[in-house]
Amino acid sequence: MIDIMYSSGDLLPRQAAAASANIPSDSRAPHILAIVGSLTGLSGLLVALRCYVRLFLLRKFLPDDGVIVASLLCAFGVLACFIGESHHGVGLFSDDIKPEDFQILSEYMFYHAIVIVLGISLVKVSLALFLLRFASPNKNLKRFITGALVFLIIFTVACILTLIFQCLPVRAAWDFSLRENARCYSMKTYLSIGEFNSAINIATDFVFATLPAFMFYKVQVNKRTRVSLMGILSLGYFACAAGIVKTVLQSQIFDEPDPYRDCQYLIWNCIELNVGIIAASFPTIKPLVKSVIGTTLSFTSGVRSGKRNGQGYHTTSIVFRSGPLTGLIGGVKRT
Numbered sequence: 001m002i003d004i005m006y007s008s009g010d011l012l013p014r015q016a017a018a019a020s021a022n023i024p025s026d027s028r029a030p031h032i033l034a035i036v037g038s039l040t041g042l043s044g045l046l047v048a049l050r051c052y053v054r055l056f057l058l059r060k061f062l063p064d065d066g067v068i069v070a071s072l073l074c075a076f077g078v079l080a081c082f083i084g085e086s087h088h089g090v091g092l093f094s095d096d097i098k099p100e101d102f103q104i105l106s107e108y109m110f111y112h113a114i115v116i117v118l119g120i121s122l123v124k125v126s127l128a129l130f131l132l133r134f135a136s137p138n139k140n141l142k143r144f145i146t147g148a149l150v151f152l153i154i155f156t157v158a159c160i161l162t163l164i165f166q167c168l169p170v171r172a173a174w175d176f177s178l179r180e181n182a183r184c185y186s187m188k189t190y191l192s193i194g195e196f197n198s199a200i201n202i203a204t205d206f207v208f209a210t211l212p213a214f215m216f217y218k219v220q221v222n223k224r225t226r227v228s229l230m231g232i233l234s235l236g237y238f239a240c241a242a243g244i245v246k247t248v249l250q251s252q253i254f255d256e257p258d259p260y261r262d263c264q265y266l267i268w269n270c271i272e273l274n275v276g277i278i279a280a281s282f283p284t285i286k287p288l289v290k291s292v293i294g295t296t297l298s299f300t301s302g303v304r305s306g307k308r309n310g311q312g313y314h315t316t317s318i319v320f321r322s323g324p325l326t327g328l329i330g331g332v333k334r335t
Contacts, residue, residue, distance in 0.1 A: 049285040088108065
C-alpha cells in the first residue's frame with residue numbers, strides 16, 4: 001500500500017539536477033487526465049446512484065455507505081493531485097521537467113500517495129461493514145471479518161505514518177534544500193517496504209473479493225440468480241488484478257528513466273482505487289440497473305402470485321420480503 005514513485009534519498013536530487021528549462025509540446029498529461037477523470041467520473045456516478053437507492057428507495061443510509069462516500073472523496077482528491085501534477089511535469093520526460101516544477105511535483109505526489117492509500121483502504125472497510133450485516137448467523141465468519149477489519153485499520157494507519165515520516169523533517173520529502181541534513185529512507189529500503197505492503201494489500205483485496213461469493217453461495221435462489229449475484233459481488237477481483245499490475249510496475253519504478261512520462265504505475269494505482277469503489281457500489285444499485293442485468297434478481301426475495309383478468313391475461317403481483325438481502329439484490333419493500 002506504499003504507493004510512491006519517488007522518495008528515495010538519492011533519486012530526487014539526481015533527477016532534479018538533470019531537469020532542463022525546455023518543456024516540449026507533446027506532453028501526455030491530457031491522455032493521463034482523460035483516463036483518471038473517466039474512472040473517477042464513473043466511480044462518482046456509481047456512488048451517487050448508490051446513495052439515491054439507499055436514501056430514496058430503501059430509506060436507509062448505513063455506515064458502509066458513508067465510508068464509500070469518504071473513499072470517493074479520496075478518489076476526487078487523487079484526481080485533483082493528478083491535475084496539479086500535470087502542470088508541473090507529469091506527462092513529460094524527466095529531462096524536460098524544470099527544477100522548480102520538480103519540487104512542486106514531488107509535494108503533490110507526497111499528498112497523492114497518502115490520499116490514495118487511505119481511499120483504497122476505505123473501500124475495503126466499507127465492504128467489511130457491508131458483509132458484517134450478513135455474517136450474523138455465522139459467529140466464526142463474523143469474527144473473521146471483524147478481525148480482518150481491525151487488521152486493515154491498523155495496517156492502514158501504519159502505512160500512512162510510513163508515508164508521512166519517510167523523511168525527517170517531513171518537508172524534506174519534497175524540499176530538496178533540506179535533504180543534506182535530513183534523514184530519509186534509502187531507495188532500497190523504501191522499495192522493500194513498498195513491495196511488502198503491496199503484497200499485503202493484494203492479499204486483503206483477494207480476501208474481500210472472495211468472501212461475498214463464499215457467503216452467498218448457498219442463498220436460496222435459482223441458479224441463474226445465484227450466478228448473477230456471485231458474479232456482481234466478485235467484481236472485486238478486478239481491483240485485485242489492478243493491484244497485481246501496480247505491484248509489478250512498482251518493482252520497476254526506479255529503473256524507469258522517465259517514470260513521469262506515462263505514469264503507468266500511478267494510473268494502475270488509480271484504477272485499483274476506482275474499480276474497488278465501483279465493485280463495492282454496483283451490488284447496491286440493482287433496483288436501477290435491473291433492466292440491464294436482467295429482472296430475475298428483482299424477484300429473488302419475493303413470491304409471485306398471479307390470476308387471470310377479464311380478458312384472459314395474467315395480472316401479477318409481487319410480495320417482497322424485507323431482510324438483509326433486500327437492498328443487496330434489488331428488492332424494495334412495498335407497503
